[in-house]
Amino acid sequence: MSASTALLTDRYELTMLDAALRDGTAQRRCVFELFGRRLSGGRRFGVAAGQGRLMTLLREFRFGADELRFLSDNRVVSASTLTYLENYRFTGSISGYREGELYFPGSPLLTIEGTFADAVILETLALSVMNHDSAIATAAARMSIAAGGRPLSEMGSRRAHEHAAVAAARAAYIAGFTATSNLEAGREWGVPTMGTAAHAWTLLHDTEEDAFRSQVASLGAETTLLIDTYDIAEGVRTAVRVAGPHLGGVRIDSGDLPLVAADVRQQLDDLGNPDTTITVTSDLDEYAIAALAASPVDAYGVGTSLVTGSGYPTASLVYKIVARESASGEWIPVTKTAEGKKSQGGWKQAFRRVENGRATEEVIRTASSPDAVLQPVPEGSRALNVSYVANGTFDGAYEGAAGVAAARAHHADVRAEMPTRALALSKSDPAIPTIYLTS
Amino acid sequence: MSASTALLTDRYELTMLDAALRDGTAQRRCVFELFGRRLSGGRRFGVAAGQGRLMTLLREFRFGADELRFLSDNRVVSASTLTYLENYRFTGSISGYREGELYFPGSPLLTIEGTFADAVILETLALSVMNHDSAIATAAARMSIAAGGRPLSEMGSRRAHEHAAVAAARAAYIAGFTATSNLEAGREWGVPTMGTAAHAWTLLHDTEEDAFRSQVASLGAETTLLIDTYDIAEGVRTAVRVAGPHLGGVRIDSGDLPLVAADVRQQLDDLGNPDTTITVTSDLDEYAIAALAASPVDAYGVGTSLVTGSGYPTASLVYKIVARESASGEWIPVTKTAEGKKSQGGWKQAFRRVENGRATEEVIRTASSPDAVLQPVPEGSRALNVSYVANGTFDGAYEGAAGVAAARAHHADVRAEMPTRALALSKSDPAIPTIYLTS
Incomplete structure (x- = not known):
């Protein structure tokens, strides 16, 4: 796999660049915007995620010898465009919502300002x-709400592309999960890692008792034993006999969970293990x-549904040109006008109105030009945009493991600000309305 | 991103390894199997994909200094296990279905033979x-069947994790797609790349005509013009006026497609452009x-539904221990016996029975031990397993762009062998039954 991220791009972006360099429009200043027209699945909010990863990937968006050779061999663009790409550095600006922030229909999650050439070729990678990350974070936030204060571990790596799995573990942690099974997410993003044991562990041994004894010898009595390889009641008895009253926990991976959890809790209590947890x-x-x-469950592990966005594996965000300069240098808001898929043209500033500590509206102020005088933050509102890249200079504050930790804290803060109706799982309208103001 | 793939792994695999090295079971010979208990979504077949990618990734499954430091700093395993991992090389054997092959419930897609230590830690990466790749390939095959002979392009990169997108383009091509928009899939896997233009292209220009003129000047009249930014009928007139009778094609990205396609076809014909295609x-x-x-459509471009597996973004394949040696060196078939999630223990050989050129049964012969004498291929059957790794030596024949081309050809061959009922899109039972024979 190449270190360059430049070819993680749809071919048409480079052929549009090629034609624009030819006709002179490549140098027109443009504003592109990344947003969602709606929330997937009747959800009440979305969680914006991926910004920290994206900024790091954009630093590596460079066309090196390998990339240029592929484009040349396949005649994707002309020789002069190859030269342009060889020297390509994003020299524009990117601002947008903080990672972990909630969003609503029309929220301008990222605003990319620069020449057409600068901005058009970032579309695929940014989206x-x-x-991906927003879809996972949104599902994760709903699971985190459902779990209340109980710990929630991400265990879905095996059901996702191997690198998507790492990003999913990261996004889930930002949106409230406690830990992940994925070691790479631990290394790269500082997400706490955890694990128990697989059925293969028990099946490897001649008896379940042998397997439990070995696990306790290796990981201590505070480990979590998987008790449903053979008979669950027998598994619990064996676990307690082997590990004693200080057994950390048991894991149940099959059966009707409310019934089984209640039985196992009763059995553990009867055997003198009231502090042994159930995962x-x-x-x-x-x-x-x-x-x-209402069941005596102490912790949850979530796999498939987390990494697949619980029915909505993509957030349906789009990347659209919303304003550009004309030949005479005048700014013009633009938008597709054919039937369907409409959106709001123009440059935007976003605020969240908060009254008595509760969010009440997503306020989007539009202007025809990014050069419009910035309006002060309205009283009782919180500005939603931060600067990620200013005239080609990356900020860096939101990247790496520190960025993940900050995003997780920010998410917890802004989720606490939501009205109660935002926390219900059923399908409904967005928890707060999106209001447009024209400057 | 690290070149090593070793930490794309669930933590419990390494803690199980740690405990097994301590209690001596790490050296027990085992057979692990990768299979699906059922087909997702009432589909009639699955398409096995990813083998070529996996084998390349397994070559890079090495614990280098960075990986070992992370494991040590986080006390994931003991010092002696760190030493074991430092020297880890997979020395076992892997056989399995060819990439692009169809599969059914219970089909043993990959069989991993080796010590417990060898095989247990490959679980997460293999799955x-x-x-991922099988979920995409399965959806792609259904779309390819629906498209009949019409070209089918993959355009979903923007709706998938940036690296999953490359794997999705690859899997779609194997299962019958014609091309992809993803340039990295072109470079890395030899998938043909294609593209048209975005709405941003038209909106960048002062008029739709300017945009079309520039695109034709750059890409020739044989290009495909996107005609639905403003008014579709006007877009078609402008396209023909600009590009003339040899305009390659037009693309429609919104509206009620059967109605719009019929109108556009009529309009193109009336304007003297009967050879201009509609995508x-x-x-x-x-x-x-x-x-x-039945609509006058010449080509399809598919995005979101392809990269998300058309409702089933993961194939639900599992990786289970099915046989192991006992302390005395005797082979024992093993399987979880608690309620639910049952599977068939024992080592397996798989065949497809084909009568008069039509597949009729998936035949799986089980044995307690991989040392059992191999049975000859039954008459009228095709053996489904090939060798990927023999005692630690990778074959290599199925990797890289050549592997993709071979998988695509193989998929076409084996799909042609299916009974007609396999080709219907509605939910049903598997197209052929799975039969178990005991040696």
Whole structure:
């Protein structure tokens, strides 16, 4: 895999660049915007995620010898465009919502300002990162709400592309998960890692007791033993006999979880293990987690439904040109006008109105030009945009493991600000309306 | 991103390894199997994909200084296990279905033989690759069936994680797609790349005519013009006026496609452009493609539904221990016996029975041990397993761009062998039954 991210791009972006360099429009200043027209699946909010990853990937958006050779061999662009790409550095500016921020229909998650040439070729990479990570973070936030204060671990790596899995673990942690099974997410993003044992561990040994004894010898009595390889009641008895009263936990990965969890809790209590926790992990999603709220479950592990966005594996965010200079240098707001898929042209500033500590509106102020005088933040509102890149200089504050930690804290803060109706799982309208103001 | 793939792994695999090295079971010979208990979504077949990628990734499954430091700093495993991992090379054997092959419930897609230590730590990476790529390939095959002979382009990169997008383009091509918009898939896997233009291209220019003139000047009259930024009928007139009778094609990305396609076809014919093709690209899935079979559409572009597996973004394949040696060196078939999630223990050989050129059964012969004498291929059957790794030596024949081309050809061959009922899109049972024979 190449270190350059430049070819993680749709071919038409480079052929448009090629034609624009030829006809002179490549140098027109433009504003592109990354936003969602609606929230997937009747959800009440979205969680914006991926910004920290994206900025790091954009630093590596360089056309090196390998990339240029491929484009040349396949006649994707002309020789003069190859020269342009060889020297390409993004020299524009990017501002947008903080990672972990909530969003609503029309929220301008990222605003990319620069020449057409600067901005058009970032479309695919920006959307890939933001669509994936936001889809996962949105599902994760709903699961985190359903789990209440109980710990929630991400265990879905095996059900996702191997690198998407790392990004998913990262996004889930930002949106409230406690830990991940994915070691690379631990290394690269500082997400706490955890794990128990697989059925293969028990099946490897001649008896379940042998397997438990070995695990306790290796990881201590505070480990979590998987008790459903053979008979669950027998598994619990064996676990307690082997590990004693200080057994950390048991994991249940099959069966009707409310019933099984209640039985196992009773059995553990009867055997003198009231402090041994119960972790459940079988095909959970936010609804199954919510249905276990009254059950004696101490922790959840979520796999498939997390990494697949619980039914909505992509956030349906789009990247659109919303304003550009004309031949005479005048700014013009632009938008597609054919039937369907309409959006709001013009440059935008976004605020969240907060009254008595509760968010009430997403306020978007539009202007025809990014050169418009910035309006002060309206009283009782919070500005939603921060600067990621200013005239080609990357800020860096939101990247790396520190960026993940900051995004997680920010998400917790802004989720706490939402009205109660935002926290329900059922399909509905967005939790707060989006209001447009024209400067 | 690290070149090593070793930490694309769930933490519990390494803690199980740690405990097994301590108790001596790490050296027990084992057979692990990668298979699906069922087909997702009532589909009639699955398409196995990812093997070529996986084998390349497994070559890079090495614990280098960075990986070991992370494991040590986080106390994931003991010092002696760190030493074991430092020297880890997979020395076992992997056989399995060819990439592009169809599969059914229970089909043993990959069989991994080696010590427990050898095989257990490959679980997450093997499943990540095969679950993602097989989900995409399966959806792609259904779309390819629905498209009949019409060209089918993959354009979904923006709706998937940036690296998953490359794997999705690759999997779609194997399962019958014609081309992709993703340039990295072209470079890395030899998938043909294609593209048209975005709405941003038209909106960048002062008029639609300016945009079309520039695109034709750059890409020739044989290019495909996007005609639905403003008014579609006007867009068609402008396109023909600008490009003339040899205009290659027009693309429609919105509206009620059967109606719009018919209108545009009529208009193109009336304007003297009977050879100008129509490409449609708006939120297509296999059902929408099938619904356009009688419409004058020449080519399809598919995005979101392809990269998200058309409702089933993961193939639900699992990686299970199915046989192991006991302390005395005797082979024992093993399987979880608690309620639910059952599977068939034992080592397996798989065949497809083919009568008069039509597949009739998936035949799986089980044995307690991989040392069992191999049975000859039954008459009228085709052996489904090939060798990927023999005692630590990678074959290499199925990797790289050549592997992709071979997988694509193989998929076409084996799909042609299926009974007609396999080709229907509606939910049903698997197209052929899975039969178990005991040696």
